[in-house]
Amino acid sequence: xxxxxxxxxxxxxxxxxxxxxxxxxxxxxxxxxxxxxxxxxxxxxxxxxxxxxxxxxxxxxxxxxxxxxxxxxxxxxxxxxxxxxxxxxxxxxxxxxxxxxxxxxxxxxxxxxxxxxxxxxxxxxxxxxxxxxxxxxxxxxxxxxxxxxxxxxxxxxxxxxxxxxxxxxxxxxxxxxxxxxxxxxxxxxxxxxxxxxxxxxxxxxxxxxxxxxxxxxxxxxxxxxxxxxxxxxxxxxxxxxxxxxxxxxxxxxxxxxxxxxxxxxxxxxxxxxxxxxxxx
Amino acid sequence: xxxxxxxxxxxxxxxxxxxxxxxxxxxxxxxxxxxxxxxxxxxxxxxxxxxxxxxxxxxxxxxxxxxxxxxxxxxxxxxxxxxxxxxxxxxxxxxxxxxxxxxxxxxxxxxxxxxxxxxxxxxxxxxxxxxxxxxxxxxxxxxxxxxxxxxxxxxxxxxxxxxxxxxxxxxxxxxxxxxxxxxxxxxxxxxxxxxxxxxxxxxxxxxxxxxxxxxxxxxxxxxxxxxxxxxxxxxxxxxxxxxxxxxxxxxxxxxxxxxxxxxxxxxxxxxxxxxxxxxxxxxxxxxxxxxxxxxxxxxxxxxxxxxxxxxxxxxxxxxxxxxxxxxxxxxxxxxxxxxxxxxxxxxxxxxxxxxxxxxxxxxxxxxxxxxxxxxxxxxxxxxxxxxxxxxxxxxxxxxxxxxxxxxxxxxxxxxxxxxxxxxxxxxxxxxxxxxxxxxxxxxxxxxxxxxxxxxxxxxxxxxxxxxxxxxxxxxxxxxxxxxxxxxxxxxxxxxxxxxxxxxxxxxxxxxxxxxxxxxxxxxxxxxxxxxxxxxxx
Numbered sequence: 044x045x046x047x048x049x050x051x052x053x054x055x056x057x058x059x060x061x062x063x064x065x066x067x068x069x070x071x072x073x074x075x076x077x078x079x080x081x082x083x084x085x086x087x088x089x090x091x092x093x094x095x096x097x098x099x100x101x102x103x104x105x106x107x108x109x110x111x112x113x114x115x116x117x118x119x120x121x122x123x124x125x126x127x128x129x130x131x132x133x134x135x136x137x138x139x140x141x142x143x144x145x146x147x148x149x150x151x152x153x154x155x156x157x158x159x160x161x162x163x164x165x166x167x168x169x170x171x172x173x174x175x176x177x178x179x180x181x182x183x184x185x186x187x188x189x190x191x192x193x194x195x196x197x198x199x200x201x202x203x204x205x206x207x208x209x210x211x212x213x214x215x216x217x218x219x220x221x222x223x224x225x226x227x228x229x230x231x232x233x234x235x236x237x238x239x240x241x242x243x244x245x246x247x248x249x250x251x252x253x254x255x256x257x258x259x260x261x262x263x264x265x266x267x268x269x270x271x272x273x274x275x276x277x278x279x280x281x282x283x284x285x286x287x288x289x290x291x292x293x294x295x296x297x298x299x300x301x302x303x304x305x306x307x308x309x310x311x312x313x314x315x316x317x318x319x320x321x322x323x
Numbered sequence: 324x325x326x327x328x329x330x331x332x333x334x335x336x337x338x339x340x341x342x343x344x345x346x347x348x349x350x351x352x353x354x355x356x357x358x359x360x361x362x363x364x365x366x367x368x369x370x371x372x373x374x375x376x377x378x379x380x381x382x383x384x385x386x387x388x389x390x391x392x393x394x395x396x397x398x399x400x401x402x403x404x405x406x407x408x409x410x411x412x413x414x415x416x417x418x419x420x421x422x423x424x425x426x427x428x429x430x431x432x433x434x435x436x437x438x439x440x441x442x443x444x445x446x447x448x449x450x451x452x453x454x455x456x457x458x459x460x461x462x463x464x465x466x467x468x469x470x471x472x473x474x475x476x477x478x479x480x481x482x483x484x485x486x487x488x489x490x491x492x493x494x495x496x497x498x499x500x501x502x503x504x505x506x507x508x509x510x511x512x513x514x515x516x517x518x519x520x521x522x523x524x525x526x527x528x529x530x531x532x533x534x535x536x537x538x539x540x541x542x543x544x545x546x547x548x549x550x551x552x553x554x555x556x557x558x559x560x561x562x563x564x565x566x567x568x569x570x571x572x573x574x575x576x577x578x579x580x581x582x583x584x585x586x587x588x589x590x591x592x593x594x595x596x597x598x599x600x601x602x603x604x605x606x607x608x609x610x611x612x613x614x615x616x617x618x619x620x621x622x623x624x625x626x627x628x629x630x631x632x633x634x635x636x637x638x639x640x641x642x643x644x645x646x647x648x649x650x651x652x653x654x655x656x657x658x659x660x661x662x663x664x665x666x667x668x669x670x671x672x673x674x675x676x677x678x679x680x681x682x683x684x685x686x687x688x689x690x691x692x693x694x695x696x697x698x699x700x701x702x703x704x705x706x707x708x709x710x711x712x713x714x715x716x717x718x719x720x721x722x723x724x725x726x727x728x729x730x731x732x733x734x735x736x737x738x739x740x741x742x743x744x745x746x747x748x749x750x751x752x753x754x755x756x757x758x759x760x761x762x763x764x765x766x767x768x769x770x771x772x773x774x775x776x777x778x779x780x781x782x783x784x785x786x787x788x789x790x791x792x793x794x795x796x797x798x799x800x801x802x803x804x805x806x807x808x809x810x811x812x813x814x815x816x817x818x819x820x821x822x823x824x825x826x827x828x829x830x831x832x833x834x835x836x837x838x839x840x841x842x843x844x845x846x847x848x849x850x851x852x853x854x855x856x857x858x859x860x
Binding site: 046047050051054057068069070071072073091092114115116117118130187188189191192193194195196197198199200201202204205206207208217219220231232234235236237238240244265266267268269270271272273274290291293 | 460461464475476477478479480481483506507509510511512513534535536537542543551553554558559560562564618621622624625627628631632635636637639641642644645654677680681684854855856
């Protein structure tokens with residue numbers, strides 16, 4: 044027992060300060076692709092997940108990238124398209140609608156890099172804490188719901204509870220029952236064999252509830268797509284409040300997505316005439 | 324010669340009605356069986372007299388070819404120590420209009436799920452199979468639709484038909500209770516349904532129902548270019564991303580006739596061991612959660628997190644996706660990153676040894692681990708159990724030695740120390756993981772030392788040669804995974820099949836649970852730590 048205590052003291056505090064302080068991913072990290080205007084933009088067939096598409100508009104070739112579908116594999120940024128596409132390091136990509144996750148570039152337009160909602164310039168931690176307290180009392184309780192994931196997104200949700208990310212410091216926790224939850228984090232494209240369980244689990248979460256689609260499969264079907272065994276994304280089955288791109292999204296990208304979702308919860312409550320003031 | 328002895332013996336079992344040819348690889352043997360009725364005797368002889376084990380069963384729809392039939396390949400592999408790296412395939416033709424074959428399940432228990440899957444996805448009925456229930460397709464699937472037949476449109480979503488409740492296999496009697504758990508679990512884990520039959524706390528029987536995460540990935544790959552399909556394989560399972568990517572690449576490179584360059588093989592070896600290491604370290608921590616030893620859980624999670632951060636530094640992805648690629652590797656490991664890796668591994672080793680010390684010196688933890696979730700040596704052999712679970716029950720098998728791949732395929736590869744323990748309980752599985760994690764750290768050091776400058780990747784011919792088969796077996800963190808890939812006439816993916824280690828190990832979890840009490844199930848389950856996603860695909 045004493046040894047355990049000594050070991051714990053020797054280890055010290057390993058917890059990150061994100062989102063209070065920004066997180067800088069390592070140099071090789073593949074974040075949101077940056078499409079540079081130019082005729083050398085890759086054809087849609089290059090993307091194994093089908094995230095690229097193109098159309099002609101007034102004689103211009105316009106290339107569209109669906110970040111919700113992107114696996115961040117970097118294939119479109121390899122030879123011979125290295126000049127046209129580079130993998131950025133932006134990972135805070137969560138958005139409230141699928142259309143916020145579309146990047147479109149024409150052959151003769153300026154570079155497009157910024158996507159997703161802008162990061163709150165205020166200290167995000169304080170914002171999260173105040174929102175959680177204002178809307179939910181003291182804490183945000185989430186339920187994980189695996190809708191057919193490859194388990195990578197699940198492992199990243201587990202990582203949120205490890206000593207490094209420790210989301211409980213932000214008032215966020217994962218609970219065992221949907222009845223105890225304010226929202227669900229859904230991973231996977233919603234398989235045929237889970238569709239009923241997914242619907243029933245979400246319906247068991249008391250209103251108002253938030254539904255967060257975590258990762259490319261949940262956000263869009265990803266590389267699994269739609270087929271005999273897959274619905275092709277959570278929003279084919281249920282309304283989704285926030286989409287978190289990534290394959291899988293790194294833990295901090297998920298934290299960012301939860302912060303985006305908190306704003307959404309507020310927005311959904313207002314029409315019901317609830318002001319959201321709770322006792323301290 | 325052993326080969327001709329083996330073939331003669333098999334001929335005599337089948338009364339001469341077999342043709343043999345080499346393949347898929349040069350050292351492999353394919354037996355064509357004229358009469359399917361010889362299958363059971365042949366399989367029994369392979370297991371009992373030639374100490375072989377079932378590696379995988381692959382069905383294919385070849386109705387569009389001149390043969391006009393379905394084919395089933397039963398792939399076996401030797402299990403005796405020092406046996407050559409070889410697969411033996413028994414090929415049987417099946418009439419598509421009367422699709423049935425004798426079931427092997429009563430002879431080879433490991434064939435159980437393979438045959439049920441074949442019935443669901445190909446409509447090939449295993450006659451005499453003891454379990455008539457559907458496996459892969461669940462309630463409401465319209466009868467008569469077989470997704471892996473070529474005339475089935477995989478992009479189509481079929482209506483859900485009304486269905487009776489799934490007939491779980493349960494024990495009955497006075498005082499016997501049924502406890503349903505899942506498919507949606509209380510923790511952050513993958514979905515599966517467990518139906519316990521219990522008397523008090525004692526588990527009498529566990530019926531596990533999986534395939535909730537069946538995504539139709541094998542079908543989705545068909546008709547695509549093997550390079551496009553690679554990204555699907557890399558995403559079949561998060562925890563096995565490197566192992567599955569590597570297995571697919573090795574099968575593809577056989578078809579292409581391309582050998583990955585030496586430097587890339589070493590980098591693949593580093594990636595594979597790093598994947599094993601971060602999983603084993605995290606898994607040891609998670610088993611502690613089953614015994615409510617939170618210091619252990621937090622320490623395991625912290626050590627795993629550090630390794631996953633290194634993964635991201637090396638490959639740009641915390642699951643090492645994007646490193647292994649057909650023809651070699653996509654990224655080099657420069658000296659600077661190798662330094663980061665080496666120092667992290669030193670810290671990991673110290674942290675892991677310290678954690679194991681705390682586990683083994685804590686009587687309340689040891690009491691929970693010792694003798695819990697027993698898997699006997701015989702059951703491990705009968706079910707062809709793979710990986711940590713097999714080696715903790717005294718089965719001396721490891722695909723890195725038995726089917727050398729990645730860095731182990733080089734002539735100067737370091738010798739692998741295969742860890743086995745005899746106890747077959749949760750403690751043994753934790754100890755095997757600890758010793759294997761130490762071995763992985765040693766191996767990564769050996770691979771780093773052997774790195775010489777050189778090319779990272781050779782281009783594969785495009786299109787790839789048509790009508791060829793590639794087969795590979797990779798030791799993932801969970802155990803041996805067998806990949807089977809064939810190209811069509813145009814060099815696209817005709818059929819791909821993955822038999823993951825978890826596929827063979829799940830039935831062993833159900834057996835081990837029957838030696839435990841209900842509250843110990845999470846501990847038993849975590850001591851096996853299997854993937855649902857690469858079982859269900």
